[in-house]
Amino acid sequence: MYQFINNGTVTSAKGFKAAGIFSGIKKKKKDLALIYSDSSCTAAGTFTLNKVKAAPLLVSQDVIQSKNEVKAVIVNSGNANACTGEAGYNDALKMQSYCAEKLGINANEVLISSTGVIGQLMPMDKLLGGIDEIVPQLSAEGGFDAAEAIMTTDKKMKSFAVKVELSAGAVTIGAICKGSGMIMPNMATMLAFVTTDAKIETDFLQKLLSKAVKNSFNKISVDGDTSTNDMVVILANGKSGFEVYENSEDENLFYEALEALSIEMAKSIVSDGEGATKLVTINVSGAHSEADADLVGKAVANSSLVKTAIYGEDANWGRIMSAAGNSGASIEPEKMSIFFNNSPVVLPNYNIVLDEAEAKEILSKNEFQIKINLNGGKYSSTWWTCDFSEEYVKINANYRT
Amino acid sequence: MYQFINNGTVTSAKGFKAAGIFSGIKKKKKDLALIYSDSSCTAAGTFTLNKVKAAPLLVSQDVIQSKNEVKAVIVNSGNANACTGEAGYNDALKMQSYCAEKLGINANEVLISSTGVIGQLMPMDKLLGGIDEIVPQLSAEGGFDAAEAIMTTDKKMKSFAVKVELSAGAVTIGAICKGSGMIMPNMATMLAFVTTDAKIETDFLQKLLSKAVKNSFNKISVDGDTSTNDMVVILANGKSGFEVYENSEDENLFYEALEALSIEMAKSIVSDGEGATKLVTINVSGAHSEADADLVGKAVANSSLVKTAIYGEDANWGRIMSAAGNSGASIEPEKMSIFFNNSPVVLPNYNIVLDEAEAKEILSKNEFQIKINLNGGKYSSTWWTCDFSEEYVKINANYRT
Numbered sequence: 001m002y003q004f005i006n007n008g009t010v011t012s013a014k015g016f017k018a019a020g021i022f023s024g025i026k027k028k029k030k031d032l033a034l035i036y037s038d039s040s041c042t043a044a045g046t047f048t049l050n051k052v053k054a055a056p057l058l059v060s061q062d063v064i065q066s067k068n069e070v071k072a073v074i075v076n077s078g079n080a081n082a083c084t085g086e087a088g089y090n091d092a093l094k095m096q097s098y099c100a101e102k103l104g105i106n107a108n109e110v111l112i113s114s115t116g117v118i119g120q121l122m123p124m125d126k127l128l129g130g131i132d133e134i135v136p137q138l139s140a141e142g143g144f145d146a147a148e149a150i151m152t153t154d155k156k157m158k159s160f161a162v163k164v165e166l167s168a169g170a171v172t173i174g175a176i177c178k179g180s181g182m183i184m185p186n187m188a189t190m191l192a193f194v195t196t197d198a199k200i201e202t203d204f205l206q207k208l209l210s211k212a213v214k215n216s217f218n219k220i221s222v223d224g225d226t227s228t229n230d231m232v233v234i235l236a237n238g239k240s241g242f243e244v245y246e247n248s249e250d251e252n253l254f255y256e257a258l259e260a261l262s263i264e265m266a267k268s269i270v271s272d273g274e275g276a277t278k279l280v281t282i283n284v285s286g287a288h289s290e291a292d293a294d295l296v297g298k299a300v301a302n303s304s305l306v307k308t309a310i311y312g313e314d315a316n317w318g319r320i321m322s323a324a325g326n327s328g329a330s331i332e333p334e335k336m337s338i339f340f341n342n343s344p345v346v347l348p349n350y351n352i353v354l355d356e357a358e359a360k361e362i363l364s365k366n367e368f369q370i371k372i373n374l375n376g377g378k379y380s381s382t383w384w385t386c387d388f389s390e391e392y393v394k395i396n397a398n399y400r401t
Numbered sequence: 402m403y404q405f406i407n408n409g410t411v412t413s414a415k416g417f418k419a420a421g422i423f424s425g426i427k428k429k430k431k432d433l434a435l436i437y438s439d440s441s442c443t444a445a446g447t448f449t450l451n452k453v454k455a456a457p458l459l460v461s462q463d464v465i466q467s468k469n470e471v472k473a474v475i476v477n478s479g480n481a482n483a484c485t486g487e488a489g490y491n492d493a494l495k496m497q498s499y500c501a502e503k504l505g506i507n508a509n510e511v512l513i514s515s516t517g518v519i520g521q522l523m524p525m526d527k528l529l530g531g532i533d534e535i536v537p538q539l540s541a542e543g544g545f546d547a548a549e550a551i552m553t554t555d556k557k558m559k560s561f562a563v564k565v566e567l568s569a570g571a572v573t574i575g576a577i578c579k580g581s582g583m584i585m586p587n588m589a590t591m592l593a594f595v596t597t598d599a600k601i602e603t604d605f606l607q608k609l610l611s612k613a614v615k616n617s618f619n620k621i622s623v624d625g626d627t628s629t630n631d632m633v634v635i636l637a638n639g640k641s642g643f644e645v646y647e648n649s650e651d652e653n654l655f656y657e658a659l660e661a662l663s664i665e666m667a668k669s670i671v672s673d674g675e676g677a678t679k680l681v682t683i684n685v686s687g688a689h690s691e692a693d694a695d696l697v698g699k700a701v702a703n704s705s706l707v708k709t710a711i712y713g714e715d716a717n718w719g720r721i722m723s724a725a726g727n728s729g730a731s732i733e734p735e736k737m738s739i740f741f742n743n744s745p746v747v748l749p750n751y752n753i754v755l756d757e758a759e760a761k762e763i764l765s766k767n768e769f770q771i772k773i774n775l776n777g778g779k780y781s782s783t784w785w786t787c788d789f790s791e792e793y794v795k796i797n798a799n800y801r802t
Contacts, residue, residue: 052726052734083719085735085751118719119753228723304705304793312798318484318519322629325453333453334486350486352520389798390791392705397713397790 001165002257004264005172008161009143010035012174014197015239019137020145023130025078025116025123032130033075033146033176035193036103036138040069041235042199043111044206046213048230054082055092056112057229067202068108070235073193074099075113075150076127077178082118082228091122098128102135113191115152115178115229147176150191153395154178158268164198164257166250171198171240173254173261179269190217192232192265198254199238204246208255209234216262219294219383220270221301232262270384271367275391278310279367285380286373292329293381296372299327300383307388315359317345324372331374339371348375402566403658405665406573409562410544411436413575415598416640420538421546424531426479426517426524433531434476434547434577436594437504437539441470442636443600444512445607447614449631455483456493457515458630468603469509471636474594475500476514476551477528478579483519483629492523499529503536514592516553516579516630548577551592554796555579559669565599565658567651572599572641574655574662580670591618593633593666599655600639605647609656610635617663620695620784621671622702633663671785672768676792679711680768683784687775693730694782697773700728701784708789716760718746718753725773732775740772749776 011018016037023032045064047057063070074095081088092114097107114122147159161174177192200208213232244254271279282300287293300306303323309316317338324331338345340362345354362368412419417438424433446465448458464471475496482489493515498508515523548560562575578593601609614633645655672680683701688694701707704724710717718739725732739746741763746755763769 050723050726051732052722083722083734083747083751088751118723119747119751228726308794308798311794314798321453321484322451322519325451325629331452333484346484346520350484350489350520388794390794393709393712393789393791393794397709397715 001253002162002260005161005163008174009159010146010174010176010193010195011140011143012161013172013195015039015237016174016195017138017140018142018146019134019139020142020147020149021130021134021137023076023133024126025076030145030149031076031078032134033149034134034138035073035146035195037071037235037237039237039239040071041237042202042205043068043070043233043235044202044209045231045233046210048228050228052083052228054080054114054229055084055088056081056095056114057231058089059092059096060111060113060231060233063108063111064233066108070111071105071109072099072103073111073113073233073235074131075191075193077150077152078116079114079120079122080116080118080229081114081122084119084121087121091124094124095127099131102131111233113229113231115150115191118228143174143176150176150178152178153274154272156268156272158265160261160264162257162261164253166242166244166253168242169240171196171242171254173258175261175265177265177269179272190230190269192217194232194234194261196234196236197238197240198236199243200236205234205236208258212255212259212262215259216266219297219381220266221298221383221385267384270386273386274395275389276386277389278387280310280385281369282383282385283369283371283380284374285371286375286377287379287381288330288377290379290381292331293379295327295329296324296331296374297381297383299323300370300372301385304388307385310363311387311389313360313363315340315345315354315356315363317354320370320372321346332376335375337373337375341369402654403563403661406562406564409575410560411547411575411577411594411596412541412544413562414573414596416440416638417575417596418539418541419543419547420535420540421543421548421550422531422535422538424477424534425527426477431546431550432477432479433535434550435535435539436474436547436596438472438636438638440638440640441472442638443603443606444469444471444634444636445603445610446632446634447611449629451629453484453629455481455515455630456485456489457482457496457513458632459490460493460497461512461514461632461634464509464512465634467509471512472506472510473500473504474512474514474634474636475532476592476594478551478553479517480515480521480523481517481519481630482515482523485520485522488522492525495525496528500532503532512634514630514632516551516592519629544575544577551577551579553579554675555673557669557673559666561662561665563658563662565654567643567645567654569643570641572597572643572655574659576662576666578666578670580673591631591670593618595633595635595662597635597637598639598641599637600644601637606635606637609659613656613660613663616660617667620698620782621667622699622784622786668785671787674787675796676790677787678790679788681711681786682770683786684770684772684781685775686781687777688780688782689731689778691780691782693732694780696728696730697725697732697775698782698784700724701771701773702786705789708786711764712788712790714761714764716741716746716755716757716764718755721771721773722747733777736776738774738776742770
């Protein structure tokens with residue numbers, strides 16, 4: 001059993017402090033965040049699959065892969081330190097070591113992350129000055145400041161926490177994240193930082209995180225692109241005094257809460273997608289395999305034509321069917337059925353039962369479901385997408401200037 | 402040697418007649434086209450890979466696969482006869498047989514094609530009435546009427562022809578096509594009908610067409626989707642008296658002309674893409690394989706972020722690099738270089754040499770090139786794309802209504 005905590009954030013779990021400040025990398029807004037735990041944390045992370053990887057991502061990936069215990073995460077917005085070559089990589093190492101020095105810990109206990117414009121070297125004087133300034137500001141109330149400092153084109157701050165009743169007692173999982181577009185040149189990398197006071201062994205933590213990310217962040221689409229800086233990390237400091245063991249009943253309890261939290265974050269990113277006005281859940285069922293269910297979900301979630309139709313509140317089911325047909329999944333189109341919420345639109349054998357008035361009512365909502373039953377097998381998959389508006393084009397046409 | 406013919410069209414090749422009329426399937430505009438050759442033609446075709454295939458496409462695919470000689474192509478716009486089940490398939494067969502009857506030929510000598518809204522049964526009374534009417538109007542001057550009748554959201558009529566000097570004498574290849582969005586629910590299926598008075602054996606004709614389509618229509622992107630009705634067909638009636646033989650010098654001469662014609666058609670479709678204001682040629686070189694070159698070209702051509710940046714005339718090279726990184730191709734990002742026309746933007750090792758003023762001048766043109774050198778191998782590929790504007794969203798948000 002888990003429940004979401006009102007005003008939950010990355011400092012909701014015991015023993016975590018945070019801060020968020022303006023360091024001058026951006027023009028006006030907060031641009032530097034720090035998350036810190038006095039006691040060492042096991043850590044796990046998932047990173048972008050884009051072959052173009054930003055320098056800070058490479059540095060953090062090293063920390064995670066070497067299975068170091070971690071105490072801090074330092075994150076800046078306003079500059080992605082991506083496509084910056086060797087100089088950028090050295091700047092990323094400096095960001096890590098300087099932060100460690102100020103915290104009095106080892107460099108390999110610090111994860112780093114950057115989001116913002118690419119192809120520009122980090123203004124290191126501002127960043128390092130910011131680190132000087134942020135360390136003394138760490139506090140157990142700093143989660144929201146940190147959440148604000150990692151925003152780029154996000155309109156809403158994204159901060160969540162859940163409380164989980166394990167067999168022995170309660171643990172908390174807190175998080176902040178950011179999204180907006182799916183790609184770094186937007187200053188819109190997807191980042192999520194999760195903390196928990198449960199104790200969890202490193203490899204098991206990685207397994208839990210990877211599974212939760214697969215079922216949440218990896219099933220959303222704003223514009224179909226993947227950033228060079230995307231990263232999700234989790235730190236577990238054990239401060240609750242309760243450990244989650246693999247293959248225990250607690251595993252399921254903890255995982256369910258972590259997945260719910262991750263889905264909530266993922267949905268918050270989609271519904272705050274650039275120019276988005278609607279959050280749409282796509283349920284694919286009846287697939288011959290999990291891979292097929294995902295192919296169909298992804299194709300529908302990514303289709304510009306489906307997304308513009310959603311924006312127009314147009315019951316254009318043909319675009320959904322055509323996207324499924326193009327997905328590469330093994331489907332038999334004549335067996336497909338499509339529903340908007342529980343209202344049937346097309347049943348097998350192209351039996352069109354669309355009720356335009358009912359469809360219009362559903363499509364005019366801010367949130368609704370598109371259910372696609374392939375009626376072929378027993379596998380299913382859930383994806384989340386947003387609509388595609390003129391606003392998206394405006395935001396992205398003149399981003400750099 | 403080939404040259405484009407001024408005002409060339411599908412009736413430019415000897416022995417072909419055509420017509421285009423209003424039959425009432427659309428509200429006002431011409432919606433029925435017929436192409437006809439008195440003498441039998443060898444025929445070849447390429448068809449959509451979407452698993453959702455429209456009924457007329459299945460019927461025409463049967464004709465091509467059985468290697469029948471063909472005399473006519475009947476095409477309607479305004480209704481795609483897609484997702485219409487068994488009733489729709491029977492309507493497609495009726496469209497074919499009725500047209501054959503009126504022309505006094507066999508049903509299997511007729512190719513059929515439809516484009517327009519999907520999920521609605523064809524208004525057969527109007528279609529058959531239109532066939533009654535169009536047959537007597539066939540003429541050697543009818544190419545432009547036919548080109549007009551296959552248009553949906555296209556703004557410009559698309560009609561071309563080339564003259565090729567073979568070793569023994571000249572042959573002509575004529576064509577009409579339509580595009581706009583890349584997907585049927587837009588009423589924007591990609592269709593191309595090509596005629597030639599050269600004599601070419603069926604299997605060889607298919608080989609030539611498939612290769613030309615691969616290097617033209619299959620390398621364009623308006624919105625990354627593939628319609629359920631896409632089709633390119635070629636008819637060769639031999640009326641010039643000259644045959645093109647496989648592995649002859651004439652093969653190269655003819656193929657070059659066919660490819661140039663196909664590229665011209667493909668580019669006309671991209672530059673008239675929904676909401677498009679720019680035609681951009683993407684040259685990928687230095688790839689480890691042809692497949693890698695295509696993956697990068699396709700990813701860049703399809704990226705919403707690249708396309709919105711082009712619309713905004715924004716030299717956002719990071720989006721190009723990131724799209725390449727996401728393409729699935731084997732690339733070494735630090736080796737990449739990017740040029741706008743001949744102006745270098747990024748050189749290897751993230752050496753940014755972008756001249757903003759020069760870039761702005763190039764990006765403000767209606768046509769320009771993005772050259773991406775992966776500096777890894779010897780393979781290359783050329784793609785064509787258009788920009789992504791607010792207008793695209795407007796067109797597609799409320800298409801059906």
